[in-house]
Amino acid sequence: MDVLGSKQESGWRNKRGEASLSDVHRSIDISQSGSRWRRLAAFAGPGYLVAVGYMDPGNWATSLAGGSKFGYALLAVALLSNLMAIVLQSLCARLAIASGRDLAQACRDAFPKWVSIPLWALAEIAIIATDIAEVIGTAIGLNLIFGIPLELGVLITALDVFIILYLQKMGFRWVEAFIITLLGVIAVCFAIQIFLADPQWGGVIRGFFPTTEIVTNPEMLYLALGILGATVMPHNLYLHSGIVQTRNYGHTLPEKKEALTYATIDSTVALCFALLINASILILAAAAFNSTGRTEVAELGEAHSLLAPLLGLAIAPTLFGIALLCCGLNSTVTATLAGQIVMEGFLKMKLQPWIRRLITRAIAIIPAAFVTIWYGDAGTAELLILTQVVLSLQLxxxxxxxxxxxASKAKMGELVAPIWLSGIAWLIAVVIAGLNVKLLVDFVSG
Structure with a gap:
């Protein structure tokens, strides 16, 4: 290791260990002899895996509830959340490229065990909350398209491990291709539905400008935090800092700087695409439900059944179901990878992906199955929104x-975040923490 690298390593309590996801670590070559566009294309992929977490089934529930109840007003929250996500995900790429660590490894190497172990537990809770949302969303998607009962659909979701195993054996680029293809399907489905809904575009534009009511109205704040929790997700921060390192970008400072530039472009473009999808869900709910006086639509099944009569075309609910199923499948892949990164990074514990997946999915299936059997669609809608608020509290x-x-020069070396970027990031962190305190105060006070 060079002198610069040695100084940087001295900023950590523990030495860097084996990389997480070691089977795909630096497995994708970046040709230094190719054009700039070819190198940029080689970096494209991790951002779209991250973007999946910003449009998972839990996000659908909060966006549907927000759009149907408050019209376009919460579009400002979706935009603000996305801007926060762009900043935070760029920091994830910076951490990975500068230190060679994902966020889980960095926590393990920077903090004593009495800090890092609780952080690991909180990260696992966030992944389980994410998985519950995916179980419910995928089960509802199966029900809407194929008529499979929700209870059976919840159990079928355990089989998705075979999709992940197959893709990982073929190589990480195939995982990325699978994700991007499904994202394309989701985009087409929503483009058609928005066209059919014919929203008030003046109201849409005004919706992107925030109002004080978002903070002063407890019900609106609850949904806003749900959107925040569904947009900026804890497991995505661990995920991105791990999968960026699938690229073999070299070890010199110029190569790392170039890698950081391309990785940031990749995640920023992908997250702008995610904003389009998130905004589409909210706009669809506002145009189809709020404008017709249906202000209490929060259940995915109810939204599906109402789309055909409101939009006047039988294909509308089918498109809704297909997009939802694609979201569930996509989120399954990324949550599995995040789970591996968290467990390997914090605990240095390696499990076969299928074992890790079955454990996480079994934990998620139990509450999802209980709520589905006992409370039906209404219960699953409430559970979906609750999981997103839990994620927000973990964030x-x-x-x-x-x-x-x-922000630490000792840990990041020459790639330390600029002061202006760290300042924005600290502001985001404080805002998130403050909103969560407000949520808890409102919850306790009833």
Whole structure:
């Protein structure tokens, strides 16, 4: 290791260990002799895996509820959340490329065990909350398209492990191709539905400008935090800092700087695409439901059944179901990878992907199956929104360490975040923490 690298390593309590996802670590070559566009294309992929987490089934529930109840007003929250996500995900790429660590490894190497172990537990809770949303969303998608009962659909979701195993054996580029293809299907489905809904575009534009009511109205704040929790997700921070390292970008400072530039472009473009999808869900709910007086639509099944009569075309609910199923399948892949990164990074514990997947999915299936059997569609809708608020509450425990590490010259070396970027990141971290405190106060006070 060179002198610069040695100085950088001295900023950590523990030495860097084996990389997470070691079977795909630096497995994708970046040709230095190719054109700039070819190198940029070689970096394209991780951002879209991250973007999946910003449009998972839990996001659908909060966006549907927000759009049907408050019209276009919460579009400002979707935009603000996306801008926060762009900043935080760029920091994830910076941490990975500068230190060679994902966020889980960085927490393990920077903090004593009495800090890192609780952080690991909180990260696992966030992944389980994410998985519950995916179980419910995929089960509803199967029900809407094929008529499979929700209870059976919840159990069928355990089989998705075979999709992941097959893709991982073929190579990480195939995983990315699978994700991007399904994202394309989702985009087409929503483009058609938005065209059919014919929203008030003046209201849409005004919706992207925030109002004080978002903070002063407890019900609106609850949904806003749900959207925030569904957009900026804790497991995505761990995921991105791990999968960026699938690229073999070299070890010199110029190569790392170029890698950081391309990785940031990749995640920013992908997250702008995610904003389009998230905004589409909210706009569809506002145009189809709020404008017709149906202000309490939060259940995915109910939204599906109402789309055909409201939009006047039988294909509308089918497109809704297909997009939802694609979201569930996509989120399954990324949650599995995030789970591996968290467990390997914090605990240095390696499990076969299928074992890790079955354990996580079994934990998620139990509450999902119970709520589905006993409370039906209404219960699953409430559980979906609750999982997103849980994710929001967990978020600070991933965001603060990330901002702390990337602002440290001792840990990041020459790739330390600029002061202006660290300042914005700290502001985001404080805003997220403050909103969560407000949510808890409102919850306790009834």
């Amino acid at each position: 600070s425990f991933a965001v603060f360490p990330l901002v702390m590490f990337t």
